[in-house]
Amino acid sequence: LGRPREHWAELGSTNDRATAWARAGAPHGALVTADAQTAGRGRLGRAWASESGEDLYVSAILRPAPGKAIGALGLAVGVGLREGLARWLPAAQLKWPNDVLVAGRKLAGILCEARWVGTSPEVVVGFGVNVGRALFPGPLAQSATSLRRELEAAVPSREEVLAQVLPALERALDAFFAGGFAAIRGRYEPHCALVGRAVLVDMSNGTGPKEQATALGLADDGALLVAPADGGPPRRVESGDVWLA
Numbered sequence: 001l002g003r004p005r006e007h008w009a010e011l012g013s014t015n016d017r018a019t020a021w022a023r024a025g026a027p028h029g030a031l032v033t034a035d036a037q038t039a040g041r042g043r044l045g046r047a048w049a050s051e052s053g054e055d056l057y058v059s060a061i062l063r064p065a066p067g068k069a070i071g072a073l074g075l076a077v078g079v080g081l082r083e084g085l086a087r088w089l090p091a092a093q094l095k096w097p098n099d100v101l102v103a104g105r106k107l108a109g110i111l112c113e114a115r116w117v118g119t120s121p122e123v124v125v126g127f128g129v130n131v132g133r134a135l136f137p138g139p140l141a142q143s144a145t146s147l148r149r150e151l152e153a154a155v156p157s158r159e160e161v162l163a164q165v166l167p168a169l170e171r172a173l174d175a176f177f178a179g180g181f182a183a184i185r186g187r188y189e190p191h192c193a194l195v196g197r198a199v200l201v202d203m204s205n206g207t208g209p210k211e212q213a214t215a216l217g218l219a220d221d222g223a224l225l226v227a228p229a230d231g232g233p234p235r236r237v238e239s240g241d242v243w244l245a
Ligand code: BTN
Pocket: 012, 013, 014, 015, 016, 037, 039, 040, 041, 042, 043, 044, 046, 048, 056, 057, 058, 059, 099, 108, 109, 110, 111, 126, 127, 128
């Protein structure tokens, strides 16, 4: 990952630029980075605060082999990102599907966007890592963190973080493409912030009521398995969002 690479001082969204570049024929592994984004996007239509100039905004173009199942690709990206960041923050955890948390606060987020060209998936994997930012605006003050906030001294540069994260991502993606999520489940579940905890689940992609449950673990296809608090049978959460109760 990273050849070729484009770096921009400012973009709307690195995912949008990578999508346009992919449509123009950019190869597998091409990378877009930016110092700042004016329209950074998160999952479920949320915004990603991207004005700092001190954090990492990255999008990679992936061209998996024709016919590859990519439903759990974002989980594999989470595994790689967490493993890369573990050099500095070994206690970093994954919140299903693929947020990276430190002590319950969000350090990094992932936004995967795919389309099919015939039988071939064309994927843009975007991730943001809070690196140098010390202060977060509004509600993020409570819910977000950064390498600077966690480490105080000896904060790595954005390029050092990228240089650590890209090979870790490649290793996680190689294992995922060879064996599916089942092949990396053992690298996800022990670091999952939700397993064994009481959670609130939105089964309707961010629009419906939240249901109380206990997170049990992950299925071989990456679905989150939860036991509803009302005593019903275990359920699979395949999309939407989950919070610690
Ligand atoms: C989330 O947690 O909801 C996902 C956040 C993803 C943010 C990254 S920053 C680089 C890339 N470009 C975007 O517009 N979004 C992703």
